[in-house]
Amino acid sequence: xxxxxxxxxxxxxxxxxxxxxxxxxxxxxxxxxxxxxxxxxxxxxxxxxxxxxxxxxxxxxxxxxxxxxxxxxxxxxxxxxxxxxxxxxxxxxxxxxxxxxxxxxxxxxxxxxxxxxxxxxxxxxxxxxxxxxxxxxxxxxxxxxxxxxxxxxxxxxxxxxxxxxxxxxxxxxxxxxxxxxxxxxxxxxxxxxxxxxxxxxxxxxxxxxxxxxxxxxxxxxxxxxxxxxxxxxxxxxxxxxxxxxx
Amino acid sequence: xxxxxxxxxxxxxxxxxxxxxxxxxxxxxxxxxxxxxxxxxxxxxxxxxxxxxxxxxxxxxxxxxxxxxxxxxxxxxxxxxxxxxxxxxxxxxxxxxxxxxxxxxxxxxxxxxxxxxxxxxxxxxxxxxxxxxxxxxxxxxxxxxxxxxxxxxxxxxxxxxxxxxxxxxxxxxxxxxxxxxxxxxxxxxxxxxxxxxxxxxxxxxxxxxxxxxxxxxxxxxxxxxxxxxxxxxxxxxxxxxxxxxxxxxxxxxxxxxxxxxxxxxxxxxxxxxxxxx
Numbered sequence: 001x002x003x004x005x006x007x008x009x010x011x012x013x014x015x016x017x018x019x020x021x022x023x024x025x026x027x028x029x030x031x032x033x034x035x036x037x038x039x040x041x042x043x044x045x046x047x048x049x050x051x052x053x054x055x056x057x058x059x060x061x062x063x064x065x066x067x068x069x070x071x072x073x074x075x076x077x078x079x080x081x082x083x084x085x086x087x088x089x090x091x092x093x094x095x096x097x098x099x100x101x102x103x104x105x106x107x108x109x110x111x112x113x114x115x116x117x118x119x120x121x122x123x124x125x126x127x128x129x130x131x132x133x134x135x136x137x138x139x140x141x142x143x144x145x146x147x148x149x150x151x152x153x154x155x156x157x158x159x160x161x162x163x164x165x166x167x168x169x170x171x172x173x174x175x176x177x178x179x180x181x182x183x184x185x186x187x188x189x190x191x192x193x194x195x196x197x198x199x200x201x202x203x204x205x206x207x208x209x210x211x212x213x214x215x216x217x218x219x220x221x222x223x224x225x226x227x228x229x230x231x232x233x234x235x236x237x238x239x240x241x242x243x244x245x246x
Numbered sequence: 247x248x249x250x251x252x253x254x255x256x257x258x259x260x261x262x263x264x265x266x267x268x269x270x271x272x273x274x275x276x277x278x279x280x281x282x283x284x285x286x287x288x289x290x291x292x293x294x295x296x297x298x299x300x301x302x303x304x305x306x307x308x309x310x311x312x313x314x315x316x317x318x319x320x321x322x323x324x325x326x327x328x329x330x331x332x333x334x335x336x337x338x339x340x341x342x343x344x345x346x347x348x349x350x351x352x353x354x355x356x357x358x359x360x361x362x363x364x365x366x367x368x369x370x371x372x373x374x375x376x377x378x379x380x381x382x383x384x385x386x387x388x389x390x391x392x393x394x395x396x397x398x399x400x401x402x403x404x405x406x407x408x409x410x411x412x413x414x415x416x417x418x419x420x421x422x423x424x425x426x427x428x429x430x431x432x433x434x435x436x437x438x439x440x441x442x443x444x445x446x447x448x449x450x451x452x453x454x455x456x457x458x459x460x461x462x463x464x465x466x467x468x469x470x471x472x473x474x475x476x477x478x479x480x481x482x483x484x485x486x487x488x489x490x491x492x493x494x495x496x497x498x499x500x501x502x503x504x505x506x507x508x509x510x511x512x513x514x515x516x517x518x519x520x521x522x523x
Contacts, residue, residue, distance in 0.1 A: 076356065077520045078517040078518070094357070098355060099359070112268065120263060121267070
């Protein structure tokens with residue numbers, strides 16, 4: 001049962017935001033004059049194994065390194081130290097509508113988003129009808145996506161993300177997608193994924209959702225693991241700490 | 247090392263549809279948002295060409311150029327000469343502009359998905375290539391009726407020449423794409439650089455214009471990689487005689503060296519790109 005889906009070893013990520021963010025000539029000159037640049041440690045030696053079939057939550061304050069950790073797992077950010085191994089087909093929903101071009105129709109964006117996520121055109125063509133049906137957008141599929149409401153946009157993006165049929169799903173605060181009925185539908189899809197020994201990792205500030213949905217939770221604080229364990233226990237400890245800090 | 251290259255190339259090949267539809271999507275979006283759409287690929291170099299036509303063709307009255315074709319004396323109209331250089335030059339210019347923006351304008355893709363980043367400059371190049379191929383057809387539509395210059399046997403050279411030019415532009419766009427990630431200022435410099443490059447290339451003047459400007463100057467201007475490339479286009483489009491062998495050699499050399507170095511430099515930097523978003 002507990003074969004690993006994601007093994008992260010000693011992940012450390014450092015940013016130098018002053019210089020790296022927007023290194024214009026002026027700041028480059030500033031750097032030459034030895035202006036101090038603060039190094040920001042986003043993740044500091046995070047060790048973690050996530051198993052197949054597990055729903056894993058990541059909580060913590062803003063800036064604790066949650067999203068950075070997801071990016072490392074999605075392999076879009078190479079850590080300064082440590083390694084991450086991911087076993088399975090990964091779909092990342094860190095932001096919705098990646099690869100979309102809002103000037104173009106929903107139909108065209110299913111193709112673009114699917115290709116960006118790693119599907120082939122033939123696979124997308126095959127799944128096209130079910131994607132549209134899942135998103136419930138049959139009536140608007142030939143309209144430019146810029147004319148969609150934000151709920152419609154999210155539904156389309158989520159449907160495209162799920163079309164990859166991932167074994168591993170990385171989510172960043174996108175659970176609150178669409179209206180009530182679509183939210184239920186997306187929860188059902190994710191439970192199906194878990195039942196098929198899939199893995200879901202998600203970052204959220206909606207603590208009740210995390211406690212209810214996840215098996216285990218990691219609490220990050222200032223880039224370090226504060227606590228990993230059974231979901232409700234970690235969420236409770238986190239809530240207590242937040243209240244005490246007030 | 248060798249197996250890493252092979253893995254990268256096969257990753258890239260597996261994502262070829264992504265590059266193609268990304269480029270087509272951008273073209274389509276542009277078509278949808280402007281009145282003239284794809285026509286701008288033709289209108290742009292045409293307007294550019296007519297500006298220089300007004301200045302040099304009319305004000306400076308360049309008239310015709312006395313050249314040879316097939317070893318015989320041949321009078322080439324300045325308009326044909328200008329456009330046969332301006333359209334290819336515009337291809338390099340738009341490849342550069344597209345390359346500069348290819349990474350920095352796709353931050354959302356970079357932050358979220360793992361794929362060979364080379365896809366992005368390739369897609370930008372596909373986009374500008376579509377326009378260039380269109381403009382090659384337009385070249386004959388203009389100079390055919392006006393100057394009586396139609397495709398001939400020499401026009402077959404157009405295919406290898408375009409391939410070499412494409413490879414050169416590819417190398418160039420990967421380099422500027424990579425530089426623009428940590429150094430966004432490049433975006434501001436490109437227009438000045440391309441204008442200087444235009445004046446340093448045989449677009450509004452012919453190669454013989456450099457004679458008597460001093461050996462050093464002539465040698466410097468001939469080092470310009472667009473020099474042999476534009477010479478080759480001249481031959482392919484109008485049939486005038488050039489030193490075919492040496493131009494081919496120089497152009498191919500530039501293209502191979504620049505694309506090899508550019509791609510290697512770009513790929514080596516890929517892992518760091520997400521940090522600059």
